[in-house]
Amino acid sequence: MENLRIGVYICMCGTNIAKIVDVEAVAKFASEVPEVVLAKSYKYMCSNPGQEMIIQDIKENNLNRIVVAACSPNMHERTFRSALRIAGLNQYLLEMANIREQCSWVHSDPVEATEKAKALVNAAISRVKLHEELESVSARMCPNVLVIGGGIAGMTAALELADAGNTVYLVEKENHLGGNLARVDLTAPYLYSARDLLTERITRINNNKNIKVFLSSKVTSLTGYIGNFRAVIQNLVSIQEGKTRDTEVEIGNVIVCTGYKEFDASRIVHYGYGKLPNVITSFEFEKMLRAGRIETKEGKTPKYVAIIHCVGSRSQEFHSYCSRVCCMTALKYAHEIKSAIPDCYVSDIYIDMHAFGKGHEDFYRSSSQAKTLFLMYEKGDRPVIHKAGPKDDCGMLIEVNEKLSGETIEIPADLVILMVGMEAREDAYEVARIVNISQDKEGWFIESHPKLEPVATTTDGVFIAGTCVAPKDIPDTVAQARAAAARILARIAKEKIEIDALYSEVNPNLCSGCRLCNLLCPYSAIEFLEDKKQSHIISALCKGCGVCVAACPSSAIKGRHFTDQQILAQVEGLLAEKL
Amino acid sequence: MAIRVNPEFINELDRFGAEDVQLCYQCGDCSTVCPHADEVYRFPRKSMKLLQMGLEQKIETTLEPWLCYYCGQCSEQCPREADPGETMMSLRRWLISKYDFTGISRAFYKSRTVEVLTIIFVAILTGALLLYYGFTNGNIGIYDGEGAFLPSHFVHRFDLSVGAILLVFLLINAFRMWKMVMVRGTNFPVPWWLYIKKFYQLPWHFFTQKRYSECEKKRGHKIYMPWLIHLGLMLGYVTMLVLVMVFVELLQKGPEIRWEVHVFGYLATIGLLAGTIYFIRGRFKKHYIQYKKSHGTDWVFVILLFMIVITGISQHIFHRTGLIEMANITYVIHLMSAVPWLLRMPFTKWAHLVYRPLAMYFASIRREAIERDTAVKELYPLVIK
Ligand SMILES: Cc1cc2nc3c(=O)[nH]c(=O)nc-3n(C[C@H](O)[C@H](O)[C@H](O)COP(=O)(O)OP(=O)(O)OC[C@H]3O[C@@H](n4cnc5c(N)ncnc54)[C@H](O)[C@@H]3O)c2cc1C
Ligand code: SF4
Ligand code: SF4
Ligand code: SF4
Ligand code: SF4
Ligand code: SF4
Numbered sequence: 001m002e003n004l005r006i007g008v009y010i011c012m013c014g015t016n017i018a019k020i021v022d023v024e025a026v027a028k029f030a031s032e033v034p035e036v037v038l039a040k041s042y043k044y045m046c047s048n049p050g051q052e053m054i055i056q057d058i059k060e061n062n063l064n065r066i067v068v069a070a071c072s073p074n075m076h077e078r079t080f081r082s083a084l085r086i087a088g089l090n091q092y093l094l095e096m097a098n099i100r101e102q103c104s105w106v107h108s109d110p111v112e113a114t115e116k117a118k119a120l121v122n123a124a125i126s127r128v129k130l131h132e133e134l135e136s137v138s139a140r141m142c143p144n145v146l147v148i149g150g151g152i153a154g155m156t157a158a159l160e161l162a163d164a165g166n167t168v169y170l171v172e173k174e175n176h177l178g179g180n181l182a183r184v185d186l187t188a189p190y191l192y193s194a195r196d197l198l199t200e201r202i203t204r205i206n207n208n209k210n211i212k213v214f215l216s217s218k219v220t221s222l223t224g225y226i227g228n229f230r231a232v233i234q235n236l237v238s239i240q241e242g243k244t245r246d247t248e249v250e251i252g253n254v255i256v257c258t259g260y261k262e263f264d265a266s267r268i269v270h271y272g273y274g275k276l277p278n279v280i281t282s283f284e285f286e287k288m289l290r291a292g293r294i295e296t297k298e299g300k301t302p303k304y305v306a307i308i309h310c311v312g313s314r315s316q317e318f319h320s321y322c323s324r325v326c327c328m329t330a331l332k333y334a335h336e337i338k339s340a341i342p343d344c345y346v347s348d349i350y351i352d353m354h355a356f357g358k359g360h361e362d363f364y365r366s367s368s369q370a371k372t373l374f375l376m377y378e379k380g381d382r383p384v385i386h387k388a389g390p391k392d393d394c395g396m397l398i399e400v401n402e403k404l405s406g407e408t409i410e411i412p413a414d415l416v417i418l419m420v421g422m423e424a425r426e427d428a429y430e431v432a433r434i435v436n437i438s439q440d441k442e443g444w445f446i447e448s449h450p451k452l453e454p455v456a457t458t459t460d461g462v463f464i465a466g467t468c469v470a471p472k473d474i475p476d477t478v479a480q481a482r483a484a485a486a487r488i489l490a491r492i493a494k495e496k497i498e499i500d501a502l503y504s505e506v507n508p509n510l511c512s513g514c515r516l517c518n519l520l521c522p523y524s525a526i527e528f529l530e531d532k533k534q535s536h537i538i539s540a541l542c543k544g545c546g547v548c549v550a551a552c553p554s555s556a557i558k559g560r561h562f563t564d565q566q567i568l569a570q571v572e573g574l575l576a577e578k579l
Numbered sequence: 580m581a582i583r584v585n586p587e588f589i590n591e592l593d594r595f596g597a598e599d600v601q602l603c604y605q606c607g608d609c610s611t612v613c614p615h616a617d618e619v620y621r622f623p624r625k626s627m628k629l630l631q632m633g634l635e636q637k638i639e640t641t642l643e644p645w646l647c648y649y650c651g652q653c654s655e656q657c658p659r660e661a662d663p664g665e666t667m668m669s670l671r672r673w674l675i676s677k678y679d680f681t682g683i684s685r686a687f688y689k690s691r692t693v694e695v696l697t698i699i700f701v702a703i704l705t706g707a708l709l710l711y712y713g714f715t716n717g718n719i720g721i722y723d724g725e726g727a728f729l730p731s732h733f734v735h736r737f738d739l740s741v742g743a744i745l746l747v748f749l750l751i752n753a754f755r756m757w758k759m760v761m762v763r764g765t766n767f768p769v770p771w772w773l774y775i776k777k778f779y780q781l782p783w784h785f786f787t788q789k790r791y792s793e794c795e796k797k798r799g800h801k802i803y804m805p806w807l808i809h810l811g812l813m814l815g816y817v818t819m820l821v822l823v824m825v826f827v828e829l830l831q832k833g834p835e836i837r838w839e840v841h842v843f844g845y846l847a848t849i850g851l852l853a854g855t856i857y858f859i860r861g862r863f864k865k866h867y868i869q870y871k872k873s874h875g876t877d878w879v880f881v882i883l884l885f886m887i888v889i890t891g892i893s894q895h896i897f898h899r900t901g902l903i904e905m906a907n908i909t910y911v912i913h914l915m916s917a918v919p920w921l922l923r924m925p926f927t928k929w930a931h932l933v934y935r936p937l938a939m940y941f942a943s944i945r946r947e948a949i950e951r952d953t954a955v956k957e958l959y960p961l962v963i964k
Contacts, residue, residue, distance in 0.1 A: 304586075345586040353604070364604070365659065371601045373586050373631060399581050404605045405628045407637065410581040 004035040004129055007063040008121065009054065011045035011070035013100055020104040022114045026069065029118045033125055037061050046076045051083040058087035065131065067124045069097040069117065090133035092501065092561060097124040119574050126573025130566045134501035139540050141227040142252035143492045146171065148219055148431065151179020152474060153466025153481040154257035155201045160485035162210035166492060169249050170205070171214045171233055177202050179259050180467075185289035186336065187474060188328035189363035195290075197474070214247070222435050225525075225540040226461030227252045227497045253461045253488045256445065257481065258431055260422040260467040263312030263319070270384050271308070271418055278302075278395055279385060279416045281311075282329060289333075294340055294415075296395065302344060302414035304394050305337055308383055309350040313421030315379065319442060323421035323471040327354045330419050331363055334372040347373040347411045349383055349400060357473065375411065376403040385416060422471040435462050436524050444470050455484040459523070460541070463487060502561050503542035504549055506535050510556035517548035517557065588633025594689050595676075597669035603627040603661035609653035614797035615646050615790060619946050622646065623653050623663035626670060639677055640764025642945065644670035645938030650794030650805075675930050677759070678752040684926035694879055701919040709737075709911050719904050723831050728907040731831035734914075741921055742824050748925035749933055756934060760941050767952040773944045780943050785936040788813065808857045813932065815850025818843050823917075851888050855881060880928050886916040 008030040012018035023041040030039035038061060042050050045068055057063055066089070068080050073096040081091035097120040107113040143166045147154045150172030158168045176182065177198075184194040205211050214233050221232045229251045238245040265273035265281050273279050277297040288294050296302055307330045313323040327350065334346045348367075353374070355364040368374070377383055383400040394412035402409050424443025425431075432439050437457040438446045445464045448456045455463050465480035466472070472480075491497065506517075506526075513533040518526045525541035526548060528534070537548070537557070549559040558564075589600060603624075610616045610624040622643035629638050647667040654664040676684040687694040713719065713728040721727045761769060784790070788810050795803035822830060822844060829840050859881050890913035897906035924930060 347584070347586070365602065368602050368604060368659070371586075371589060373584065374604070375584075375632070376605070397581075397583075402628075402632070405625060405632065405634070407629075407632070407634060408581045409632060409634070410583045412583070 002064065004065055005061065005063050006033075006036045006065040006067065006125060006128065007054070007057050007061065008033075008036055008039040008067045008125065009045055009050075009069065010039070010041040010099075010117075010121070011050070011068065012041060012043050013071060013104075014043065017070070017100050017104040020107060020110050020113045021099060021117045022110065023117075025114055026099075026117045026121055030067075030121050030125065033122065035129070036125065037063060045070050046079050051079065054080070054083045055087040058084070058089055064089065064093060065128045066094045067097060067121065067128050068094065069099045069121045069124065071100040072096075072098050072102075090135075092134040093128070093131050095124040095128035095131065097121045119576070122576055123570045123573035126576075127566050127570040130563070130569050131561075134560060136501040137499045137539060138496045139225075139227050139499055141491055141495055141497050142229075142250055143167070144169065144249065144251040145488055146219065146222075146229070146231050146249065146251045146254045147257060148254065148435075149179065149257035149259055149466075149468070150174075150177040150213070150215075151257060151259045151466065151477075152181050152197070152201070153259065153468075153477045154179070154255070155198075155205055156478050156481040157255050157257060157465060157485045158211050159201065159204055159208065160482055161488060162208050164489055164492075166210060166489075168211045169214065169231070169233065169251065170211055171217050171219055173216065173218050173236065175216045175237075177205065177213070177215075180262075181474070183283055183286055183290075185286050186332060188325075188332040189357075189359040191332070191335070219431075219434060220246070222254065223527075225538050227491075227540070229254065229461065253463065253491065254435055255463045255465055255481070255484045255488070256431060256435055256437070256468055257464075257466045258425055258428065258468045260471065261425050263420040263423050265311055265418045265420050267318065268311060268382070270382065271311070271416075272385050273418060276385060276387065276396065276416075278414060279418065281418050281420045282326065282333075283420070285333060285417045289336055294337060296414050300414070301341055304345045304347070304412040305333075305415045305417065306347045306349060306396075306398055306411055306413035307333055307417045307419060308398075309348070309419045311418040311420045312423070314351060319421060319423065321442065321471065322354060324354065325471065325473045326419035326421060328357070328360055328363060328473070330417075331355075331367040331372075333417060334367045334370065338370045338372075345373065345412075347375060347398075347413070349375045349377055349398070349411070351377060351379055357475070373411075375400055375409070377401065378403050383411075385413075388412070422467060424468070428468065431468075435459065437462055437464065444468065455480050455487065497540070499540045500544070502544040502559075503539040504537050504544060504546070504557050504559045505539075506537055507556045507558060508532070508534055510554050511535055511552075512554045512556070514553060516551055516553065520547050520551050522547065582634050582637065585633030585635060588635055589631060592630060592666075592669055592673060595669040595672045597630065597662075597666040599660060599662045600627055600630050600666050601661075602659045603631065603657075603663070604659055606658060608656045608658060609663040612652045612656045612797075613647070614650065614652070614793045615648070619949060620646055620942065623667050627661065627663055627666060630666065630670070636763075638670065639674070639759050642760055642938045642942045643667070644674055645935050646790070646942060647671075648791045648794050650791075650798070652794070652798065671931070671934075672928075674756075675927065675934065678756045678930075678934070679748075679926055680751055680755060681748070681926070687923075687926055691879070698879065698883070698919040698923070701922060702915040705918040706911055706915045709914060713907070713911070719907050722898055722903045722906055729910055731828040734831065735827045737914075738823050738827055741918055745921055745924060749930070752925055752930070753933060753937060756937060757941070760938075761944070765945065765948070767948055769944060769948040770951070773947055777940055777943045777947070780940040781936050783936075784939040785932075786814075790939070808854050811850040812854025812858075815847040815854065816932075818847035819851065822847065848888065848892060851884070852892075855885050855888055859885065877928065880923075883916055883920045883923075887913065887920060890916060 010023045010027045012023050017023060027039045027041045030036055038057060044050050054066060066084060070076060077096055080094055084091045084094050099117040099120055103113055103117050145161050145166060145168050147158045147168055147170045150170055154170060155177060158170045162168045181194050181198055187194050205213060216236045217233050218236060219231050220234045222229055224230050231249050231251060233247045233249060235245040262283055265271060271279060309326060309330055312318045313321065330348055334348060337344055337346050353364060355361050377400050381401050383398045386397050388394050388397050394414050396413045396416060398411040398413055400409055400411060428439060428443050432445060436459045440446055445468050447454050447464060447469060448458050455465050457464055463484040465484040466477040511534045515528055515535060517535055518528055523541050523543055525538050526535050527538060529536050544559055546559045546562060549557045605624060605628060607624045610621055616622050620643050626643050644667050649664050649668055651664045654662045657663055672688055676688055709729060717728040718726045719728045723731060791809055792803045792806040795806050826840055829837060830844065890909050894906050894909040894913050897909055
């Protein structure tokens with residue numbers, strides 16, 4: 001057993017700690033604990049002179065364990081670890097006692113607070129004695145990337161990565177690229193053709209040797225960890241033919257870009273979708289626009305077109321969120337209809353006009369200028385569509401309690417367009433399970449931080465981009481795709497990934513192969529080695545949460561830096577009788 | 580019962596001057612700044628919406644356009660440049676044409692040519708009639724008394740018959756207005772005695788134009804200039820009308836007439852002249868937002884008025900300086916512009932003079948009737964605070 005030489009530092013944190021805790025008394029107490037070589041108090045331990053003091057003491061006094069009694073380790077553990085490193089000591093030979101958040105800030109009696117501080121320091125000293133030198137490991141970063149979904153998001157990300165020289169496997173379940181945008185005519189608000197936006201990308205992808213496109217395919221499994229994943233890509237056509245044609249690929253990162261599907265309009269019964277022939281969805285109208293012929297089922301040019309917003313969105317019954325693109329798409333229809341049929345009357349029946357994006361407000365204004373009739377309905381009070389009578393000059397009449405005027409009105413219509421909202425795809429759950437990410441209550445994939453990490457997930461190496469995260473328009477979708485690609489390129493550039501030393505390990509001599517831990521690990525970090533019939537923890541995936549350590553009936557799992565002995569020593573130190 | 584929207588209506592209103600209604604996105608800024616809007620009479624925002632939807636039957640029954648004095652504050656405020664002030668003005672024009680049973684008003688608003696041709700026709704007819712009378716019964720060298728070219732008793736009778744025609748038109752139209760607004764436009768009981776209780780509103784608003792001054796007040800102006808001019812012009816006009824209708828025989832007599840007639844005559848002339856010049860200047864300079872867009876009929880109105888004032892004054896001067904022949908000729912020209920101008924009144928902007936006080940009167944009856952009617956209270960939850 002090595003000769004322990006412990007240094008203890010009590011921080012005053014200005015007066016934050018010192019005004020309640022008698023730091024001198026604590027230092028004096030610590031200096032009397034066996035194996036403590038020195039104990040000092042100082043005004044600001046985290047300051048440069050504070051750190052310098054630790055480094056100096058380690059060198060001069062040959063200290064090999066350090067205890068800092070100060071603030072929460074969340075604040076400054078990294079600071080003091082780096083001081084240890086500079087002094088040439090392994091950074092894990094440090095323990096912090098939190099005598100600020102857990103003591104001076106929450107107590108008012110100086111005597112008792114000082115006693116508690118002593119107990120906390122004693123616990124840290126007891127624990128640090130059992131600390132071991134640990135090394136963080138590094139793993140290789142495979143530069144290949146798997147992109148799931150070949151919509152505008154997936155294609156953009158794939159090109160970005162491939163242009164930087166990396167191999168990209170682009171998996172699309174349909175037999176063509178483009179996703180939902182391939183069903184759209186012009187795009188709001190600048191009226192660029194969606195076809196042009198897509199063909200440019202598709203051509204570039206087809207000509208790019210770095211991108212391997214798998215059409216009519218799905219990813220059926222993803223194993224491994226960041227930098228070292230293996231994925232199985234299954235061809236759906238061959239499945240139908242009763243064969244299997246699976247491809248296994250090695251990748252370092254994954255981007256999920258599986259997009260959205262449209263709301264099923266027939267779920268709102270009184271819009272009569274599916275029953276009234278001239279009540280159609282926005283996508284059906286896009287189809288007419290792409291074909292260049294706006295007409296009713298009877299083949300007539302409509303004189304009145306009505307557009308109903310928020311179909312399936314912004315309602316407690318269906319989806320409470322706003323689908324974000326349909327307002328501008330509706331305005332786009334008004335424009336396209338007016339330019340195709342100048343004497344057609346367009347009514348736009350909305351809840352609120354969401355025109356928040358760049359260029360949107362101007363687009364809204366120009367639709368007003370074109371004499372689109374805007375009518376507002378109350379969220380819970382949907383318009384009702386009736387068939388018109390024989391004397392009316394229109395096919396249908398829409399009854400609305402118009403909110404802005406307070407009048408109950410009837411709007412003539414030959415064609416009614418329902419602005420169906422966006423929904424998570426049916427198989428989103430399956431995708432989430434395969435790549436190990438979570439979904440919110442509406443089925444959208446969850447980012448690891450909604451503000452600061454919009455494209456990362458809680459699984460390292462798996463990113464999300466585009467409308468599979470939440471409804472958004474093309475610019476936002478493309479921005480996310482490029483952001484995810486940039487994150488991955490930065491990692492590829494480093495070539496290796498650092499893995500924190502705080503992971504758990506299975507002792508093969510003790511593991512009975514019960515597989516209990518395999519089921520419990522929230523990060524899917526435990527694999528079962530079939531040949532040895534034992535579990536094994538992939539250190540790169542393990543976050544050191546300790547669930548398996550506690551659960552293992554054979555006590556075969558050790559959480560590094562959180563061993564049973566270390567924790568028990570800490571508890572004993574805390575409860576020691578004579579302080 | 581659901582009312583059917585009429586998307587074509589907005590195009591019709593275009594011709595009455597409401598060119599930018601479609602731009603309104605209902606933010607309500609205009610109603611917030613309007614000095615006259617309140618919980619019962621919500622305008623111009625709501626009027627804009629009714630107009631966009633083309634709810635013709637509904638707009639017909641509204642009084643809101645008459646409650647607006649076109650101070651222009653709403654138009655200055657509007658973030659969409661939808662020009663709500665001008666829209667209210669156009670609605671007034673449209674309402675005048677709706678109240679008018681002859682269809683003349685409509686024709687005038689829709690085509691300036693029709694209006695100008697009608698005016699010329701009436702002017703020539705008047706001129707021909709007067710000249711015929713003058714040359715067959717009188718002497719162009721005599722202005723008043725025995726053998727006069729246009730003897731005052733004749734002119735008086737002539738004036739009275741023009742006045743009678745005017746009155747018939749106005750009364751019929753006012754009755755139609757009452758029916759639209761107070762019968763078809765109310766779905767709540769209006770007790771008859773309210774008509775008596777509120778009657779004072781009629782002369783009060785007619786003679787003070789008080790609500791106009793409130794526009795200036797809200798702007799924070801110390802001197803309510805447009806209101807003063809407006810009031811001066813209106814009072815001048817009314818005085819002159821009374822003089823012409825009742826005292827024309829005295830007026831024509833010459834220097835020996837009663838001094839009161841003189842004083843009133845001069846005062847009225849000053850009011851008319853100042854007002855006319857002010858308005859013409861305003862329309863040229865467009866320094867007030869309400870003058871930014873002048874409808875064709877507005878121009879015809881000022882030009883005619885200006886002609887009347889000028890010929891009236893010069894005829895007076897010629898008479899006093901002894902240029903009797905000139906005086907008689909100018910008299911004919913004066914009447915040639917005055918008659919069409921007067922006859923135009925029930926069909927155009929000057930019908931304001933009648934409709935606006937009537938509207939104020941009806942509006943205050945309506946307000947009280949609404950407040951009284953508990954059932955209707957539910958429709959106007961804001962009123963019962
Ligand atoms: C009617 C309508 C009009 C619109 N108009 C405009 C507009 O004018 N302007 C604008 O900015 N935005 C518009 N949008 C929004 C636009 O469609 C989206 O922003 C954009 O398409 C999102 O692209 P994406 O790649 O995220 O998703 P998607 O287009 O949905 O692409 C996802 C792709 O992933 C594939 N996929 C899904 N699941 C799997 C799986 N498990 N395995 C493999 N592949 C899978 C799908 O087949 C699809 O090809 C409109 C939307 C609608 C509904
Ligand atoms: S974008 Fe507009 S139409 Fe679509 S859900 Fe939101 S508010 Fe409704
Ligand atoms: S500009 Fe701001 S306040 Fe105005 S509508 Fe947009 S989000 Fe709302
Ligand atoms: S410590 Fe947590 S993350 Fe690591 S293997 Fe065990 S359960 Fe999984
Ligand atoms: S301020 Fe303009 S846009 Fe707003 S409600 Fe009034 S007229 Fe409409
Ligand atoms: S012009 Fe003046 S009075 Fe008329 S609606 Fe506008 S703010 Fe009100």
